[in-house]
Amino acid sequence: MPLGERSGDKSDSRYCGVETEFNDDMPQLLFVNINGGFDFVVAPLMNPDYRPSLMDNDRSRSGVLPFAGSDIVLSPSQWSTHVVGKISSWIDLDSEDEIVRNDSEIALKQEIAWASHLSLQACLLPAPKGASCANYARCVNQILQNLNSIQLWLRIPLEKSDDDAMSGNSDNLSDGQVDSWELWNSFRLLCEHHSQLSIALDVLSSLPSANSLGRWFGEPIKAAILHTNAFLTNARGYPCLSKRHQKLMVGFFNHSIQIVISGKPVHSFPAGSSELSANHTDNHIDGTQRHPIRSYLDYVGYLYQRMEPLPEQERFELGYRDFLQSPLQPLMDNLEAQTYETFEKDTVKYSQYQRAICKALLDRIPDEKASLVTTVLMVVGAGRGPLVRASLQAAEETGRKLRVYAVEKNPNAVVTLHSLVKLEGWENIVTIVSSDMRCWDAPEKADILVSELLGSFGDNELSPECLDGAQRFLKQDGISIPSSYTSFIQPVTAAKLYNDVKSHKDLVHFETAYVVKLHSVARLAPCHPVFTFTHPECSTKKNNQRYKKLQFEIPSDTGSAMVHGFAGYFDATLYKDVHLGIEPSTATPNMFSWFPIFFPLRTPVCIRPGSPLEVHIWRCCGSTKVWYEWCATSPTQSAIHNTNGRSYWVGL
Incomplete structure (x- = not known):
């Protein structure tokens, strides 16, 4: 039995x-x-x-x-x-x-x-x-x-x-x-x-x-x-x-x-x-x-x-444990209804956004002007409207007046947005814009710009590039939600993931970053921050390329261990003290919109006690794509993975 x-x-x-x-x-x-x-x-x-x-x-x-x-x-x-x-x-x-x-x-x-x-x-x-x-x-x-x-x-x-x-x-x-x-x-x-x-x-x-x-x-x-x-x-x-x-x-x-x-x-x-x-x-x-x-x-x-x-969330995620998925490319591809529906069920994420918008509205409009001033809020990448709903609920909660532009490039999601606006009676408050945010000419400047373009690694769904394109219609003193986000990585033992990648018997799969609900993994050292992006970005020399050299110390009592790759996470500041993220030490509880990302190593690296692990990671930008390259240089040298984005990239 x-x-x-x-x-x-x-x-x-x-x-x-x-x-x-x-x-x-x-x-x-x-x-x-x-x-x-x-x-x-x-x-x-x-x-x-x-x-x-x-x-x-x-x-x-x-x-x-x-x-x-x-x-x-x-x-x-x-x-x-x-x-x-x-x-x-x-x-x-x-x-x-x-x-x-x-x-x-x-x-x-x-x-x-x-x-x-x-x-x-x-x-x-x-x-x-x-x-x-x-x-x-x-x-x-x-x-x-x-x-x-x-x-x-x-x-x-x-x-x-x-x-x-x-x-x-x-x-x-x-x-x-x-x-x-x-x-x-x-x-x-x-x-x-x-x-x-x-x-x-x-x-x-x-x-x-x-x-x-x-x-x-x-x-x-x-x-x-x-x-x-x-x-x-x-x-x-x-x-x-x-x-x-x-x-x-x-x-x-x-x-x-x-x-x-x-x-x-x-x-x-x-x-x-x-x-x-x-x-x-x-x-x-x-x-x-x-x-x-x-x-x-x-x-x-x-x-x-x-x-x-x-917990209910873990039961929901059971089927995804240690299952490799290619990351979404929402800029290049239009998401399907089922994908939208899964994300929309994540009430924790949208309650955090609502908290952030509430605080921004209260800071933006003092109580004595609450009935006189209408705040212009733009949701860029509105999907099927959950952030529009969170914004309007924040306005109701704070007693502030709002005019909302919902900008969405996916024509299928726009159909749902129109239906939602009619159903909720938002016609006089919400304007739907069927356009890529990078191409749209806004009729007025925004006080608050709201987006949910974050991927498992923070910037891997091209939030920096998208928000750079949308920033031109944010007022000089305007607020971006999120205001910043940082990616993190840590070395992991992940024999199952390594063998799953290896089973494809090609280079491409070893040079692809995967979204995966990590379960049968050993996290060998604390996470280190990698890339940080801040919005609005007022520098005249904007550059979204990044490079970071990291050194990880494995605790001496661990003994030797095998590094099969790197787990990646993000933490985002939405506004002031309101944050959300999946970095293990600060992860937002009960949030399931994001699984970690996994960067595999073609040849696993064996770490001995007292021997630091040195890792290099690059975020590279071309005219049509963004990609990552990564390698280990100590205690042994690996090849540089994904040179020129030959195996994995995110399309602009």
Whole structure:
């Protein structure tokens, strides 16, 4: 059974598995564990005593491999939904012993071939036995080239020596290895970042620092193997987890990472409890007996059920998580009705605009002149009218008189605007102008110029160029809303996004900036500001080209990390202290009009502790387009991406 049905939750993390020993009787093994409350088993497919070199000398076996039953002992759906194949843990492809090395290669290929035959969804690979894993990775990479849809989960112990946490002891790491991320990174680089190679993290009794843990959430973790000896004992004698482990579990749940419980019971349960003792693991499970580690499962289920339900906005955005979208080009393309409708539902954005307009009207017109003076307000890029409505509501709220020009270039939106004006009875207040703001000759100057031309990166939908064109009909002392906006970037680990871009197998996609609801990413350092634009811009030498060199310091206790690209955000000042934006530290709550932007790197950059990341980014302007170029220059040099806007640009 799932850990529990939670409203709106369809993630894989609802399901909890159990790691088992080899059992010839796969149907009985499955029956005991499924009836015991688990959703799937991580079970060895091959008898652990099997060695190919011994098999060659044993003619009596007739070449039949000692698998756990034939494919027909379970139905195809049982194999594919309830069994994850556990590759033999004795396998060591980097052994000094040639016989062990050869046996390991043969067995690995045999077991994965059998798992593929069974249509299993995943196989758990044993952790590399030492710091060197080149031959192991070579073999796995060979297999990956011809593998069907199976995911290979590489077992990695969650270990790192930190000042605030002692490293756990693991037989899987050599004496000199202190950071298991390095082990994973070495392996995945040798396997060329293959999208079917994922991680199963062994969660031990001690955990590294929060920064060190955080970098894993940008990596392709499919499962977390939670050992029974990682549990503490609560006041009633039952298993529980430390606060840090609990927080980590919630992080796994939020990222659709499945939990696998491993090990024998290590708790002496209170007298009278229905738990089976450790030596009853093979007993039949019936109505009076519980699975020997059921209490550990129950505790994980309790943590899952205790989680706060997803807010409505997050539920709305679930389908967009880590989904790459090309940014809108509202200047070059006319938006569709569905796009307008989505943005118009963002009440937070328009309430912020209304607040800003209220403050501007109060500053512009004193109370004693409120009934005498009519303020001229122009909405440039009016769309289907939400900013017109916000402006008129602001006028009503402040008791100021308003004359509004709604300027919109999309003829389809203009149809809706005319209908709205007639429906609301705004004919004497609102004048609709069907024109590009850069070409329109206004009949009078504006007191207030209102626009919502901001993109995820602030200036990436050409707000600077559009407002430069519209500024000529703003009075000398006129107010622009927004009055300024700044873009921000930060380095991120984003293995899924990187593999999605890489799957296109071309340069163009690696040189495109994407709008994406970032979820399975690790934000490696605080954001740095990039480009700022201010309106009105009174300089006689206007230039919207920009260049910025940035240096990011990764916290030293993070350990090494992989930078797959840069997340981009913006923060805008609408008027005085009224702002809106998506930069994480100052983001406007509950606003969904903008997802972050993602600038990928063709070759990911590995950052070591204490080694700063140096990044360069340019905003380039041509006669017909605007584009960005970007690169990293330290600790390693990347190519300059998108030279001359060859792959991605915004059309003027």
